[in-house]
Amino acid sequence: MIPLERCLPVCTRRGTVLGTTLVLIAAPALAACSGDPSEEVRAAAEGFLEDWAAGDVEAAAAATTDPEAAGALLDQAAADLPDAALTPELGTVAVEDGTATVAWTATWDLAAAPEWSYPATLQLRAAEEGWDVVAEPALVHPELGEGQHLVLTRELPDRAAITDATGQPLFSPTEVVDVGVDPAQVTDLPALAQALSAATGVAAEEITADVQAAPAGQFVPVITLRRPDFEAIRAQVFDLPGAVFPTGTRLLAPTSRFAAALLGRVGPATAEVLEEAAVDGRPAYAAGDQLGLSGLQRALQEQLTGTAGFTVSVASTDGSTGDTGREIDAVAPAPGEPVQTPLVPAVQNAADAAVAGQPLPAHLVVVRPGSGEVLAVASNEAAVAGNALAGQYPPGSSMKTISATALLATGTLTPQTPVPCPGTFVVDGREFENQDQFDLGTVPFTEAFAQSCNTTFMQQALQLPDDALAAAAATYGVGTDWQLPVDVFGGSVPADSTGTTKAANAIGQGQVLMSPAQMALVAAGVAGGTPAVPVEVVGAEPAGAVPTGPDPAVLDALRPMMRQVVLSGTATALADRGEVYGKTGTAEYGSNTPPDAHGWFMGYQLAGPQGDLAFAVLVEGGQSSSLAVGVTDAFLGGLG
Structure with a gap:
């Protein structure tokens, strides 16, 4: 029989149809061409x-x-x-x-x-x-042979430095002790939790819940302490059944509170941080990596962390034979780029020491007039550190710096203009009063400012256009949505308030809100003549448009008024601290009777030991400005 040749589609076992040539022969078989x-x-x-x-x-x-x-x-x-x-x-x-x-x-x-x-x-x-x-x-x-498998070893580069204004690194490897619990060794969990809580400040309920939720055999962390801090509580915790204390090294700032709101901290990556850093759903980092958990360390994660490298080796599957650990490929880690901040350690240390002496939550932010560089950000242990930059608080009478700017800009008021300062003032049926209803009679506008006369500012502000306070605030940058690595609340002053709200806004109550950082920027704008954009990282893109600034003639009139606050007004405790200008503030909040109040001082020092500095101090629940003035005094005294 003569073979017949034809081209047939052959279906592979995987279902792919391929065109090929087959030979059909008389034998009982079908073969490929x-x-x-x-x-x-x-x-x-x-x-x-x-x-x-x-x-x-x-x-x-x-x-x-x-x-x-x-x-x-x-x-x-x-x-x-x-x-x-x-x-x-x-x-x-x-x-x-x-x-x-x-x-x-x-x-x-x-x-x-x-x-x-x-x-x-x-x-x-x-x-x-x-x-x-x-x-x-x-x-x-x-390269893989019988009885072998691949071994992937991943390695991060050393974390790039965050430096101070002079380029000196602010973080260094520091010995730490992880205070924690080994559930298998616990004999009395409630007693252990109470004892650890008393020594560390971590809530006993939180410790108990974490231990009860932990898988069997898993270490339960309670708190990580620097070695000196651990030694201070060692006698209280070391012999507790179930308490364990592994040691390690962490990248830490000079102290636990050193510019914490701005710098942030480094620690084992959390699930939230890993998810945030992922690129198109793929992880950029791995569990166990030391990553930035807050502040600049987190905001500039990629720049500071760099890129991991890896080695691939072949090893015996039983760990004993053939090519164990033989490297077959590698990519070196790529280090990150350092970040320079404008922080000045001498200023930061003075700020930290000043707020540390205050038992109530306290914040202090320092800015360089003219440049907007953030020189220090301090909050004490009682405070939420991030509120120094991003907190939203009524500014109280420290707002009168802005209200005075609006009033002086009209040209109808000068520092010498006589103004009434009655003990009380009624707006639309609501009575407002000065502290303890003090009554100065008719005094120069400077005196009303220096003594913080609420009624004067309410009376005068009601004669302004409804948007005048907001417009004056905007000349200092208030209301700007600053584009910064670490958020700064730029403040809020309504442009359409009337009646009692407008009157209250003029004295920093009503609907006005500020952060300590923004009030420091306002003070810097007065001191420098040209308001500046806040700077957290040297050389970074501007955080926003440069504010227009008040008319120079307005600032020339305002500065002596702020100086008088220190020389003869509500902040005379600062009179021996050099050339200091400022404004105190007491800001009521809450629904208690009498109401609770925050204490403020915002101002600046010229030609001091650290040059020109602008700053704002907030003591939460301080009830008056006296505590804020006290923190300011301690700060200025600590500058050298």
């Missing part, structure tokens, strides 16, 4: 790699000469390269005598590390139906 079978080989290799890359190990293994062995190899690869994603790229195909070789390139998107690429080769054999990939270790990596 004698033409080039490379397309069928390519399809088989492609199907195997696609299944592997998709994570379908069972389907990929089924396309090999030994599905069980191949499945074990692919499962081992997944364990060796956790969370990695494979992208294969096929190369050339060579077929000879029932065997085939397919070159391909493996590119692994390693979790929290750079990509890893290498050339590899698949061996295939002709099977009864199509082609099978040879199940051998080299299908994972050409």
Whole structure:
């Protein structure tokens, strides 16, 4: 019989239809044409790699000469390269005598590390139906042999420095003690929690809940302390059954409160931080990495952390034979870039010491007039540190600096203009009063400002256009949505208030809100003549448009008024601290009777030991400005 030749579609075992030439002969068999079978080989290799890359190990293994062995190899690869994603790229195909070789390139998107690429080769054999990939270790990596597996070691570079204004690093490796609980050793959990709480300040209820929720055998952290801080409580906690104290090293600022709101802190990555840093859903960092958890350390995470590197080695699966630890590839970690802040340690230390002496929550922010550089950000242990920059508080009479700006800008008032200062003043049926209803009679505007006469400012402000206070505030940058790495609340002064609200706004009550940082910027604007944009990082993009600033003639009139506050007004305790200008403030809040009040002082010092400085102090719940003035006095006295 004469053979008949025709071209038929042949369906491979993987379902890919390939056009090839077959020979139909009189024998009871159907074979492939004698033409080039490379397309069928390519399809088989492609199907195997696609299944592997998709994570379908069972389907990929089924396309090999030994599905069980191949499945074990692919499962081992997944364990060796956790969370990695494979992208294969096929190369050339060579077929000879029932065997085939397919070159391909493996590119692994390693979790929290750079990509890893290498050339590899698949061996295939002709099977009864199509082609099978040879199940051998080299299908994972050409350097991999029998009884071996890959070992991926990931490494972050040393974290880049955050420096002070002179370029000196502010963080250094510091010994710490992790105070925690080993649940297996606990004999009396309530007693342990109470004792640890008394020593550390962490709530006993929180400690108890964490221990009860922890998986068996897991260390439960309570607090991390610097070695000196731990030694101070050692006698209280060391012999408690269940308490354990592993040591380590952390990258820490000079003290626990040193510019904490701005600098932030570094510690083991939290789930929230890892999710925030992910790129297109892929992790940029891994659990256990030391990352920025707050402040600049978190806001500038990528710049400071750099990029992880890795090494890949082959090792024996039983840990005892063959090529253990033989490195086959590596990518060096890429260090990050340092960040320079305008912080001045001498100023920061003085600010920290000043607020530390106050038992109530206290904040102090220092800004350089003219440049807007943030020189210090201080909050004491009782305060929420972030509120120094982003807190929103009624400013009380410190707002009169802005109200005076609006009034002086009209041209109808001068520092010498006589103004009434009655003990009380009624607006739309609501009675407002001065502190203890003091009554100065008619006095120069400067005197009303220096003595913080509420009724004067209410009377005068009601004669202004409704938007005048907001407009005056805006000349200092108030109301700006500053674009900074660490948020600063730019303040809020309504532009459409009338009646009692307008009167209250003039004395920093009503609907006016400020942060200590923004009030320091207002003081800097008065001192420098040209308000500045806040600067947290030297050389960074401007945080916003430069405010227009009040008319120079207005500032020339306002500065002597602020000086008089110190010389003869409500802040005479600062009279011996050099050339100091400022304004006190008492801001009522809450619903208690009599109402609670915050205490403020905002102002500036010219030609002091640290040059020209502008600052704002807030003592939460201080009831009057006296505590804020006291913190200011301690700060200025600590500058040298």
